[in-house]
Amino acid sequence: MIPARTSLWRAGAVAIVLAFFALPIAYLLSVSFKTKDEILSGDFLPQTWTLDNWRQAFEAIPLTDFVAHSISMALIAGIWTIVITLPAAYAILRLNVAGNWLVQMVLGSYMAPPVVALIPLFFFLKYAGLLNSLSGLVLVNGLVNVPVAFWLLTPFLRRIPIEIEQAASLDGARPLRTLVSIITPMIAPGIVATGIIVVILSYNEFLLASTLSMGDASRTLTVGISLFQGDRLVNFGQMAAASLVGILPVYFVALFMQRHLIEGLAHGGVK
Amino acid sequence: MNIALGLRLPVLLAARKQDSLAATGSWRWLWVAPIVLALLVTTVYPTLFILGLAATKSTLGRPFGDFLAAQQIIAALQDSVFLSALLKSVTYALLISVVQLALGLAIALLLSSLRRTGRVLLSLVLLPLMTAPVMVGVAWKLILAPAGGLLNGILQRWQWIAEPVSFLGSPSLAWWSIAVADIWQWTPFVVILSWAALATLPDGVRDAARVDGARPWQCFRWITLPLIAAPLASIFLLKLILSFKLFDLVFVLTFGGPGFETTTASFSIWRATLEEFDVGKAAAQTLVYAIVVALVTLPVVRLQRRLEGNEQ
Numbered sequence: 001m002i003p004a005r006t007s008l009w010r011a012g013a014v015a016i017v018l019a020f021f022a023l024p025i026a027y028l029l030s031v032s033f034k035t036k037d038e039i040l041s042g043d044f045l046p047q048t049w050t051l052d053n054w055r056q057a058f059e060a061i062p063l064t065d066f067v068a069h070s071i072s073m074a075l076i077a078g079i080w081t082i083v084i085t086l087p088a089a090y091a092i093l094r095l096n097v098a099g100n101w102l103v104q105m106v107l108g109s110y111m112a113p114p115v116v117a118l119i120p121l122f123f124f125l126k127y128a129g130l131l132n133s134l135s136g137l138v139l140v141n142g143l144v145n146v147p148v149a150f151w152l153l154t155p156f157l158r159r160i161p162i163e164i165e166q167a168a169s170l171d172g173a174r175p176l177r178t179l180v181s182i183i184t185p186m187i188a189p190g191i192v193a194t195g196i197i198v199v200i201l202s203y204n205e206f207l208l209a210s211t212l213s214m215g216d217a218s219r220t221l222t223v224g225i226s227l228f229q230g231d232r233l234v235n236f237g238q239m240a241a242a243s244l245v246g247i248l249p250v251y252f253v254a255l256f257m258q259r260h261l262i263e264g265l266a267h268g269g270v271k
Numbered sequence: 272m273n274i275a276l277g278l279r280l281p282v283l284l285a286a287r288k289q290d291s292l293a294a295t296g297s298w299r300w301l302w303v304a305p306i307v308l309a310l311l312v313t314t315v316y317p318t319l320f321i322l323g324l325a326a327t328k329s330t331l332g333r334p335f336g337d338f339l340a341a342q343q344i345i346a347a348l349q350d351s352v353f354l355s356a357l358l359k360s361v362t363y364a365l366l367i368s369v370v371q372l373a374l375g376l377a378i379a380l381l382l383s384s385l386r387r388t389g390r391v392l393l394s395l396v397l398l399p400l401m402t403a404p405v406m407v408g409v410a411w412k413l414i415l416a417p418a419g420g421l422l423n424g425i426l427q428r429w430q431w432i433a434e435p436v437s438f439l440g441s442p443s444l445a446w447w448s449i450a451v452a453d454i455w456q457w458t459p460f461v462v463i464l465s466w467a468a469l470a471t472l473p474d475g476v477r478d479a480a481r482v483d484g485a486r487p488w489q490c491f492r493w494i495t496l497p498l499i500a501a502p503l504a505s506i507f508l509l510k511l512i513l514s515f516k517l518f519d520l521v522f523v524l525t526f527g528g529p530g531f532e533t534t535t536a537s538f539s540i541w542r543a544t545l546e547e548f549d550v551g552k553a554a555a556q557t558l559v560y561a562i563v564v565a566l567v568t569l570p571v572v573r574l575q576r577r578l579e580g581n582e583q
Contacts, residue, residue, distance in 0.1 A: 010381065010384065010385065013381055014381065014385070014392065017378055017381070017392075017396075018392070018395070020455070021395070021396060021398070021399055021455065021459070023414070024407070024410035024411055024413075024414060024452075024455060025398075025402075025410065027410065027413055027414055027421050028406075028409070028410045028413065031413050039419050040418050040419035041419065041424065042419055042420060042421060042423055042424020042425070042427070042428075043424060044421060044424075044425075083305070084305040084306055084309055085306060087302050087305070088302060088303045088305060088306035090302070091299070091302030091303055092302075092303065095299065095302065097299045097300065097302045097303055098300075098303050102303060102306070102307070105310055105314075106306060106310065109310055109313060109314040110512065111512050111564065111565065111568055112314070112561055112564065113515045113516045113518075113537055113560070113561075113564060114516060114518070115518060115536075115537040115540050115541060115557065115560075116317060116321070116557050116560070116561050117313055117314075117317040118540070118541070118544065119317075119320070119321065119324065119544055119550055119553060119554060119557070120316060120317035120320035120321060121313075121317065122331075122544075123320065123334060124312065124316065143309045143312050143313050144313055146306060146309045146310075146313070150306075175302075200401055203403070204401075204402070204403035204404065204405075206403070206404065206405050206518070206519045206522070207518050207519065207522075207541070211541075211544075211545060221403075222403050222405040222406075222519075225405050225406065225409060226405055226522065226523060228409075236413055236416070236419060239409055239413075240409070240410075240413060243405075243406040243409045243410065246403060246406055247402055247403070247406050250401050250402070250403070251398055251401065251402075254397055254398060254401045255394065255398075258394035258397055259394075261397060261401075262393060262394065262397060262463055262467075265460075265463050265464065265467075266463060266464065266466070266467030266470075267467070
């Protein structure tokens with residue numbers, strides 16, 4: 001029995017929260033459809049709607065290439081992160097390989113802000129001949145997201161009853177086989193959630209991408225968008241359209257997979 | 272111990288033995304070799320490399336020149352612009368984490384009181400978190416811009432201001448602008464984790480308290496809050512760590528300005544590296560920043576451990 005006043009109050013609060021979170025994206029959309037004259041009006045909605053900004057954004061910078069770079073880089077880096085992390089997390093938690101010290105080190109390594117590793121990673125890629133290449137970004141992003149993947153995956157692994165592995169082991173399955181054919185299918189939702197989150201992290205990453213990969217041949221979208229405010233000054237409308245090109249695929253995936261994503265994140269916070 | 276488990280115990284012990292047999296010997300280290308390698312590249316090597324650079328005259332083109340010992344670190348500690356950047360980074364990270372924790376918890380309480388509708392809203396709240404910080408910066412820049420910005424448009428139409436305000440260009444407002452964008456992006460992280468923590472609470476306790484006449488605030492203060500204290504400490508710790516990573520928003524929104532007003536330690540290091548190419552100076556600042564981050568974060572780690580320990 002919720003009194004009417006309480007529910008009214010709640011509805012108001014929900015409306016304010018939703019308005020705040022929707023505002024920037026709504027305005028981004030609105031500006032992307034405004035004509036050049038109207039962009040400086042400061043009105044919420046355009047008077048006349050136009051698609052010019054969307055077309056021109058693709059002409060002003062090689063947007064399609066940047067998106068392709070970002071997506072391919074992020075996908076491969078994500079797979080790379082999972083391949084490194086899953087067996088290690090499994091071995092540490094279930095096979096008693098290494099001890100708590102490794103867990104502490106992996107999670108602790110996430111404490112340092114990324115700028116700390118910026119210069120060393122720059123020289124690392126320089127010496128490896130991978131500076132200004134997508135492979136370099138794949139390598140680096142795949143590695144820096146390992147602690148995040150570890151943090152997200154371990155709660156899923158912890159939840160599996162140890163008896164299942166013991167049964168598998170009695171049946172003569174070796175640990176690697178147990179991991180591949182029993183554990184992996186069981187925690188598939190967790191692996192998918194973790195995979196999506198690390199892929200989005202790489203896709204959204206800016207600091208490392210901007211420093212480790214200059215030049216259009218390997219430029220990612222976030223770096224490409226940041227160029228809109230530098231030498232290739234273009235108007236707000238194109239900037240908005242280009243940003244939306246980068247944001248919408250992520251929103252599509254996020255809404256489609258929201259159940260997994262929320263569960264994946266939620267498990268990490270609460271054991 | 273129940274009978275079923277008692278019967279299975281010998282089997283379990285046998286399994287355990289076989290299990291550990293399968294993962295003994297030098298082979299077992301292969302399991303963790305990739306993650307150890309990852310740590311070497313992302314943590315151990317950078318630490319040693321930064322130490323080396325900080326102790327030598329180094330540029331982006333020519334690292335490890337003349338040996339300077341601690342000169343550059345001393346210079347960093349005497350550089351008033353850097354020290355102020357450091358102080359701003361720490362203050363900002365602590366304040367924004369507290370604000371986001373409070374706001375996020377409030378929104379999570381609201382959503383969890385709405386049951387099913389709340390769950391739907393939760394999936395929408397997920398979206399800011401998934402947005403690239405660069406794009407978040409662009410979106411807020413459009414709202415806050417002096418010419419054509421939504422906020423200035425509204426304020427002028429309502430005649431609250433006569434002239435457009437440069438939110439990003441004025442020293443007093445630039446930090447607020449970054450904070451609003453940051454709150455937009457990261458509060459959802461707190462909402463999702465707090466919502467999950469609230470979902471683990473049994474309804475019965477709160478219902479009983481309500482029947483006993485406890486007001487909502489009393490219910491929250493004396494029942495809910497103590498029950499979620501441990502997860503909240505974890506969330507605060509995570510948020511603090513994430514707040515120290517702030518860079519993209521500063522880059523897009525203010526570029527460290529006006530003047531050095533919103534120059535954080537991260538931005539100062541970036542500037543020394545990519546605008547001055549003085550990698551030695553940047554490395555010295557990095558070293559100082561890393562130590563400061565650790566000094567601020569570790570007490571929170573200890574607090575979180577203690578609360579978690581109390582719970583068990």
